[in-house]
Amino acid sequence: MxxxxxxxxxxxxxxxxxxxxxxxxxxxxxxxxxxxxxxxxxxxxxxxxxxxxxxxxxxxxxxxxxxxxxxxxxxxxxxxxxxxxxxxxxxxxxxxxxxxxxxxxxxxxxxxxxxxxxxxxxxxxxxxxxxxxxxxxxxxxxxxxxxxxxxxxxxxxxxxxxxxxxxxxxxxxxxxxxxxxxxxxxxxxxxxxxxxxxxxxxxxxxxxxxxxxxxxxxxxxxxxxxxxxxxxxxxxxxxxxxxxxxxLSAPQLNYTPLIEISQPLPYFDRVAYSVQLEGIRVGAALLPIPKSVLAPDHTGAGQTMVDSGTQFTFLLADAYAPLKGEFLNQTTALLAPLGEPDFVFQGAFDACFRASEARVAAASQLLPEVGLVLRGAEVAVGGEKLLYRVPGERRGEGGAEAVWCLTFGNSDMAGMSAYVIGHHHQQNVWVEYDLQNSRVGFAPARxxxxxxxxxxxx
CATH class of the missing domain: 2.40.70.10 (Acid Proteases)
Incomplete structure (x- = not known):
C-alpha cells in the first residue's frame, strides 16, 4: 500500500x-x-x-x-x-x-x-x-x-x-x-x-x-x-x-508465507503482500513484545505489509515503544539524543539524534542491528540504513551537527493501523514476490x- x-x-x-x-x-x-x-x-x-x-x-x-x-x-x-x-x-x-x-x-x-x-x-x-x-x-x-x-x-x-x-x-x-x-x-x-x-x-x-x-x-x-x-x-x-x-529457486533465499484472511475486515488489506511479523530484535536482544501485538486483530488492524511504495518502516505503538527504548539504551555511548521532545520528523519519527556526519559515519558500524523476524525469514537492518539525516536541520555552533532520526516510525502517530516494511530497509536485499507459491523471499545481495x-x- x-x-x-x-x-x-x-x-x-x-x-x-x-x-x-x-x-x-x-x-x-x-x-x-x-x-x-x-x-x-x-x-x-x-x-x-x-x-x-x-x-x-x-x-x-x-x-x-x-x-x-x-x-x-x-x-x-x-x-x-x-x-x-x-x-x-x-x-x-x-x-x-x-x-x-x-x-x-x-x-x-x-x-x-x-x-x-x-x-x-x-x-x-x-x-x-x-x-x-x-x-x-x-x-x-x-x-x-x-x-x-x-x-x-x-x-x-x-x-x-x-x-x-x-x-x-x-x-x-x-x-x-x-x-x-x-x-x-x-x-x-x-x-x-x-x-x-x-x-x-x-x-x-x-x-x-x-x-x-x-x-x-x-x-x-x-x-x-x-x-x-x-x-x-x-x-x-x-x-x-x-x-x-x-x-531456479535459489536455496539461499529465505521465504515467508503470505498471510490470507478470507473474510472482509475493515482494516485488513487483502490484496497487499501481507506477512507475519513474529518478533523484533535489537542486537541480540529479542524485544518482549506479545505475539498478539504483532498479529492482525479481529478488525484486521496489525497486519504486516512488504511495500516498495513506502520509504521507511512503520511499527504500531506497542512494538515501536520497546524498539525505541532498547535502541536508545544500546546507543547511549555512540549517539547524543536530540533532546527536543517536540521534534517529530514527518509526524512519525521521534527517536532522533544530533551528530556530525563524521560522527555518524564512525558510529554506523557499531550500531546494533535491528531484525524484523518473520515466519521463516528475517529482514535485518544495520549500519547506515538505521539513521536518516533530516534535510535542512542543523544544530550546534555554526550548524556543525545534523539531525538524524531512526528509520523506524510510529504507525499510530502517522494514522496507520498496520506494520509496513518500506523500501529503505530493502536496500541490498533481493526481494522475490512468488505469487504462484504465495510467499515472499529475501536474500542479502550486492x-x-x-x-x-x-x-x-x-
Missing part, C-alpha cells in the same frame, strides 16, 4: 551472488531486466502538506523506465507493490497550486498512440465492481460517457481521470495490453517547498501498481513471480522479468554488482 502495475518476473540475483550467472542469463530468455532506481523526485509541483500527513512517499521513490503506446512513449513510473491500478499523468493533466496550475511534466499523450483506447460507460471494464479498489470505476454520464477512476492514498495524495487501455513495454519483454488510469487531475502533499525533491529535475509520469488486486499490472498480465534489488543511495538497482523461475552483470542501465 502506498502512503498511501508480459512475461513472468523472476529471481536472478542470488544466483549471481553464488556464481550462477549463466543460469540467470538463460532465465532472461523471452524477458527483460529493467533498471530500478531510488531517487528524489516529485510527480509535479505540490502544495505544503497538512499537519500529521506523510510527506515523503514520493520524496524518494523506486522508479522504472517504461514505454507505453504505439509508437512507444518513454515514461518513468514509480514501482509500487502496495497499489493496485496503474496510472499515468496524461496530456492536459493539471495539478492544483496556489498560482496558475501548471501542466504535468512528461505527460503521456493518448491521442498520439494508435493503440490507446478509453473505456466507455457501457464497456465491461467500467461495469467492474471488484472488492479491491475503495472506489470502483464509475460512469461520468453524458456528454462524454467516459469511465472515470478516482484514487486516493494515505499520504493524502489523490488522482482522478479516465479508465483506459494501451500497450506497455518493459525492457525487452513483448508488449502487453493493460488497463490503467489516464489521470487528468493529480494532487500531492508529499513534499514541501523546502524539500530537495521539490527542486529535482526528475519527475515521475505515473505509478505501476503491483499488488494482488484484480486490476493490478501483476494480475492483468498473469505474472506469477517478480523480483527486485534496490541499491543504496542513488545507485542503480534492477527489476528482473522473464522465464518461469521454477527450476545490488550494484547484479545490475552491472545483467546489463541493466538507466
Amino acid at each position: 502506498t502512503f498511501a502495475m508480459e512475461p513472468i518476473l523472476l529471481l536472478c540475483l542470488s544466483l549471481l551472488a553464488h556464481g550462477a550467472e549463466a543460469a540467470c542469463r538463460e532465465a532472461r530468455f523471452g524477458g527483460a531486466v529493467l533498471p530500478l532506481r531510488a531517487q528524489q523526485l516529485v510527480l509535479a509541483p505540490t502544495q505544503a502538506p497538512p499537519a500529521n500527513r506523510l510527506r515523503f512517499r514520493h520524496d524518494v521513490s523506486l522508479t522504472v523506465p517504461v514505454a507505453v503506446g504505439a509508437p512507444p512513449q518513454n515514461v518513468t513510473m514509480v514501482l509500487d507493490t502496495g497499489s493496485e491500478l496503474s496510472w499515468l499523468l496524461c496530456n492536459g493533466s493539471r495539478v492544483p497550486s496556489a498560482s496558475a496550475p501548471p501542466r504535468a511534466p512528461g505527460a503521456f499523450n493518448g491521442s498520439a498512440s494508435s493503440t490507446y483506447a478509453a473505456a466507455h460507460c457501457s464497456s465491461p471494464e467500467c461495469q467492474w465492481r471488484g472488492r479491491d479498489l475503495p472506489v470502483p470505476p464509475f460512469c461520468a454520464g453524458p456528454p462524454s460517457n467516459s469511465c472515470r477512476v478516482s484514487l486516493s492514498y494515505a499520504d493524502a495524495s489523490s488522482a482522478d481521470g479516465v479508465l483506459a487501455a494501451d500497450t506497455f513495454l518493459l525492457g525487452g519483454a513483448p508488449p502487453v495490453r493493460a488497463l490503467f488510469g489516464c489521470i487528468t487531475s493529480y494532487s500531492s502533499t508529499t513534499a514541501n517547498g523546502n524539500d530537495a525533491a521539490t527542486n529535482s529535475s526528475e519527475a515521475a509520469t505515473g505509478l505501476l501498481g503491483m499488488n494482488r488486486g484484480s486490476l493490478s499490472f501483476v494480475t492483468q498480465t498473469g505474472t506469477l513471480r517478480f523480483a527486485y534489488c534496490i541499491a543504496p543511495g542513488d545507485g542503480p538497482g534492477l527489476l528482473v522479468l522473464g522465464g518461469d523461475g521454477a527450476a 545490488c550494484d554488482l547484479a545490475t552491472q552483470r545483467l546489463g541493466a542501465r538507466a
